[in-house]
Amino acid sequence: MRIKSNIFSPKEQWASISILRNNDGKQHLPLACLAMTEKKCYTVAMEQYKKEFIDFMVQCQVLKFGSFTLKSGRKSPFFMNAGAYVTGSQLAKLGEYYAQAIHANFGDDFDVLFGPAYKGIPLAVTTVIAYQKLYGKEIRYCSNRKEVKDHGADKGAILGSELKDGDRVVIIEDVTTSGKSIEETYPIVTGQAKVTVVGEMVSLNRMEKASADCSKSALDTITEKYGFPARAIVTMKEVKEALTGTVLTPELVKEIDDYYAEWGCAEALSS
DSSP, X not given: OOOOOTTSOTTTTTHHHXXXXXXXXXXXXXXXXXXXXXXXHHHHHHHHHHHHHHHHHHHTTOEEEEEEEOTTSOEEEEEEOGGGOOSHHHHHHHHHHHHHHHHHHHTTOOOEEEOOTTTHHHHHHHHHHHHHHHHOOOOEEEEEEEEEEOSSTTOEEEEXXXXXXXXXXXXXXXXXXXXXXXXXXXXXXXXXXXXXXXXXXEEEEOOBEEETTEEEEHHHHHHHHHSSOEEEEEEHHHHHHHHBTTTBOHHHHHHHHHHHHHHBOHHHHHO
16 A cells, blocks of 8 residues: 655655565555554645754744744744745755645646745745756746846846746745735736736745734635635644744743734634
């Protein structure tokens, strides 16, 4: 019996199962998967994948805990800054995490990764490289310029590949708190050509209300307003679960709980 998970590369998909062949030649499931369904085993693999990404964010000092003022004006006990990925190995690994998450959520039926300036530019570049490496498909990258270029062969507002009629696009960002960034990005993408936005992928679902008078998260609000799924590699609930007792002290856990009592979306408050 073999259990496939889309979150790993094709070369790695069977690794956790295939290595569990005893010397007698018989196939054996991992102990963690005994008496579990194929769906359950997939979930176990996802949890390990997410845990690795959470540790990766902390090790790279991308995910920090303390007191931070967000773009939305909220005071938060945690902050995620994708700009802290600064080395070649960090960016390469980050691209692999994004590629795996995009493949798991949206499959291969898309043509372009659009990363809004500025942080979205390296995200798009490293992810298309990783996607080709892991899944063998060439995906074009595209970003916008903050200042329109008025000279040269590539003048205009777009960096990288031009968007063409019929293109299927995945938008890639680091994080969204209130969903305001997509209000700028979506018109840029759809204004270039007759494209279809397949979905949006961010690193972290902060699981916060999009606004004071809305109980839904920013990602849910994006899906409701624009009609495409907005997904994250991990949620803040998973971050808290993985780091409580190590990185997260009881004091930090209380600060996070207090923050969510005020700003948590319905999903966060019910979990």
